[in-house]
Amino acid sequence: MASKELPADKSGKSDDKKGGGLILPLAILTLLAAGTGAGLGIQLASSVEKVVSEKAKEKPPEPDSPPLRYASTDTVMEPLKPIVANLAAPSKTFIRIEASIIFKNGALADPKIAAAQIRDDIMGYLRTLSLSQLEGASGLLHLREDLDERARLRTEGHIDELVIETLVVQ
Structure with missing residues (x-):
């Protein structure tokens, strides 16, 4: 049997170069996801910092525990x-x-x-x-x-x- 060669496309490109059209959209989606994740991370970090600073400003509640039994100096x-x-x-x-x-x-x-x-x-x-x-x-x-x-x-x-x-x- 004689080996058969695949005919080339009309544009002169072979089949192994057709996957290049998929790489560009994946790269764009990856960059978009990374940017969105970074933006959400920064926003959440700043909101957590605000909540922590507000909690720190609040006066801590007075403990309800009774005084120690033997706390006197005598x-x-x-x-x-x-x-x-x-x-x-x-x-x-x-x-x-x-x-x-x-x-x-x-x-x-x-x-x-x-x-x-x-x-x-x-x-x-x-x-x-x-x-x-x-x-x-x-x-x-x-x-x-x-x-x-x-x-x-x-x-x-x-x-x-x-x-x-x-x-x-x-």
């Missing part, structure tokens, strides 16, 4: 040394507590001595607890209440609160 916080003790059951389980006592300035004659006495009392109390008494949120709440009550008894009611800062049971 309240003192005395940290206790970390307390580490074995629990009663299981005997290989230990507990570590870091706590602080909060009291009015001048309520305790010597806060360091009171803190040491409270620490010793808490250590003795922790040795009587079992792990099941500390489980869950209610266990933590009961522990907090018991330690707070023991600290108040030890200082004859001169402290306001015993705050548990950290509690680790291992």
Whole structure:
């Protein structure tokens, strides 16, 4: 079979050059889309800037939160040394507590001595607890209440609160 050549168009152009008519409209549409996108981006950015500047000019609302419980200057916080003790059951389980006592300035004659006495009392109390008494949120709440009550008894009611800062049971 003999190879056949395709006849040339009357204008003398072959078929591979006919796709050039599609590139020009695509380039124009691309430039038009890029220009429209840039214009919208600038417009949106300026409107966002206006809204942000208006919000910044507005006065922030007053917080509805009540004043802090111990915000006065006559309240003192005395940290206790970390307390580490074995629990009663299981005997290989230990507990570590870091706590602080909060009291009015001048309520305790010597806060360091009171803190040491409270620490010793808490250590003795922790040795009587079992792990099941500390489980869950209610266990933590009961522990907090018991330690707070023991600290108040030890200082004859001169402290306001015993705050548990950290509690680790291992």
